Amino acid sequence: MQEIRWILILEIFYSFIIILTCLRIIYDTRSTIKTLAYLMLTVFLPVIGIVIYFSIGTNYRKRKLYSKKITKDERIQRVVGQRLYLESKKVWETLPQEMAKFQKLARLLLKDGMSLLSGHNKVEVLLNGEQKFPAVLQAMKDAKHHIHIEYYIFEDDGIGNAIKEVLIEKAKAGVQVRFIYDDFGSRSIRKKLVPELRAAGVEAYPFYKILFIALANRLNYRNHRKIIIIDGCIAFTGGINVSDRYQNLAEDSNDLYWRDTHVKITGPGTYYLQYLFICDWNFCAEQELEPQQEFFCDWETAYGDAVVQIAASGPDSDNPTILYSQIQAIGMAEQEILITTPYFIPGESLLDALIVASLSGVKVRILVPGKSDSIVVAAAARSYYGELLEAGVEIYQYRKGFIHAKTMVIDQQLSVIGTANMDNRSYELNFEVNTVIYDQHTAGQMTTVFDRDLEDAERIEASDWKKRPLYKQLPEKLCRLFSPLL
Numbered sequence: 001m002q003e004i005r006w007i008l009i010l011e012i013f014y015s016f017i018i019i020l021t022c023l024r025i026i027y028d029t030r031s032t033i034k035t036l037a038y039l040m041l042t043v044f045l046p047v048i049g050i051v052i053y054f055s056i057g058t059n060y061r062k063r064k065l066y067s068k069k070i071t072k073d074e075r076i077q078r079v080v081g082q083r084l085y086l087e088s089k090k091v092w093e094t095l096p097q098e099m100a101k102f103q104k105l106a107r108l109l110l111k112d113g114m115s116l117l118s119g120h121n122k123v124e125v126l127l128n129g130e131q132k133f134p135a136v137l138q139a140m141k142d143a144k145h146h147i148h149i150e151y152y153i154f155e156d157d158g159i160g161n162a163i164k165e166v167l168i169e170k171a172k173a174g175v176q177v178r179f180i181y182d183d184f185g186s187r188s189i190r191k192k193l194v195p196e197l198r199a200a201g202v203e204a205y206p207f208y209k210i211l212f213i214a215l216a217n218r219l220n221y222r223n224h225r226k227i228i229i230i231d232g233c234i235a236f237t238g239g240i241n242v243s244d245r246y247q248n249l250a251e252d253s254n255d256l257y258w259r260d261t262h263v264k265i266t267g268p269g270t271y272y273l274q275y276l277f278i279c280d281w282n283f284c285a286e287q288e289l290e291p292q293q294e295f296f297c298d299w300e301t302a303y304g305d306a307v308v309q310i311a312a313s314g315p316d317s318d319n320p321t322i323l324y325s326q327i328q329a330i331g332m333a334e335q336e337i338l339i340t341t342p343y344f345i346p347g348e349s350l351l352d353a354l355i356v357a358s359l360s361g362v363k364v365r366i367l368v369p370g371k372s373d374s375i376v377v378a379a380a381a382r383s384y385y386g387e388l389l390e391a392g393v394e395i396y397q398y399r400k401g402f403i404h405a406k407t408m409v410i411d412q413q414l415s416v417i418g419t420a421n422m423d424n425r426s427y428e429l430n431f432e433v434n435t436v437i438y439d440q441h442t443a444g445q446m447t448t449v450f451d452r453d454l455e456d457a458e459r460i461e462a463s464d465w466k467k468r469p470l471y472k473q474l475p476e477k478l479c480r481l482f483s484p485l486l
Helices: 002-028 032-044 048-057 067-094 097-113 128-141 158-172 193-199 215-220 270-284 321-332 347-359 375-382 385-390 424-429 440-454 462-466 470-481
Strands: 118-127 146-151 176-182 203-207 227-230 234-238 261-266 306-313 336-340 363-369 394-398 407-410 414-418 432-438 457-459
Touching: 002 032, 067 097, 067 118, 097 306, 097 321, 097 414, 097 432, 118 128, 118 440, 128 158, 128 227, 128 234, 128 261, 146 158, 146 270, 158 176, 158 193, 176 193, 176 270, 193 203, 203 270, 227 270, 234 270, 234 414, 234 432, 261 270, 261 414, 261 432, 270 306, 306 321, 321 347, 321 407, 321 414, 321 424, 321 432, 336 440, 347 363, 347 385, 363 440, 375 470, 385 394, 385 462, 407 440, 414 440
Parallel strands: 146 176, 176 203, 336 363, 363 394
Antiparallel strands: 118 261, 118 306, 146 227, 227 234, 234 261, 306 432, 336 407, 394 457, 407 414, 414 432
């Protein structure tokens, strides 16, 4: 009798927990689809469903998990933003008339992300590690005042140690070197490489250090940004992490070929990247690093002709700014949209934007990997192909190796090169950064690169896709049910 009584008490207690969890899901989750998915998990998977929700589903953007970081962001925004707000208006007036259609995108990023337009930039597109790493090493060797570096994956391998040696050399020469690494993505450097950097005078901190007790939550919210800023005037950002696999070395010919894209910015386009770094630094290092004049280049100096704006978002931002910027850019396209992404789980809003663009007569082409490093993610992605193909969207699968680039080109006028994939994780969970480039020359380069990549890709024919057997379609549709959680 006593045993039955305890079982009854436990059942009542568990029912109470389920009700509270369901109420929190309904209150916290903005997306109806995600709300239903989490409710089903909680109700139909006893205990496990609740654990999954609190591990990956909690809306920390709404609950301000990074409130300590947000406070410091707002303080720095006031210091940096006052000078740049008026300057951005002047920059817009210098753009060619044909760029006027992108004014809504610029306003969106200005209002939602406090990302201001910067002119007079020199922009260089860097393909793969073969082009990126020599440029990075040379720029670091030329550093005079500071090197700020922030990476999701920084590995203890050939290129990782080559960069480490330069950082140590510059730190010993009196250059300020600050290094932020993601504690999960860069876990291979924690025991040896990071202590070596610190011993040489490099300030190095993990972004949101992983503690065993909080392992589940903290694994889910990662710093996926890749940023290097040198002397306030040169910046590197994009999809390429610090790892030998991005170099496609001849001696590693048996390894998978990696295709990725990065960008080097010289000029005031580095301002907002520097702002992001200072905010991230003050959060993870628990310091009060001020936006010193030496951290920013001369606004008036003409380094080039490109106008640059930065789209950044994460659990600390009020809105998924990167998602909004992509939807806005797609909606402004008149002739052509070229998208390259390794992980394509667009969600309903982005999916509808692409379908509407294609049905409106815009040529939409999407390049995705032929082989993915995640079976579940790849299956979920394929579940979206049918709707897109029916609407006239062209989808290509890269066959030469693994395509890791995250880029978009609109009408050969606007380019986006960044760290964000087209999936929920990038839009809602990770700290990400994209570079928006208002420059026809760069867009022309990116269009040429896209066309060249298509030579190593295979187009999916809509008629063939429809004929696929049901046993192939069923797993994809099942994985799609979990796409809001991926």
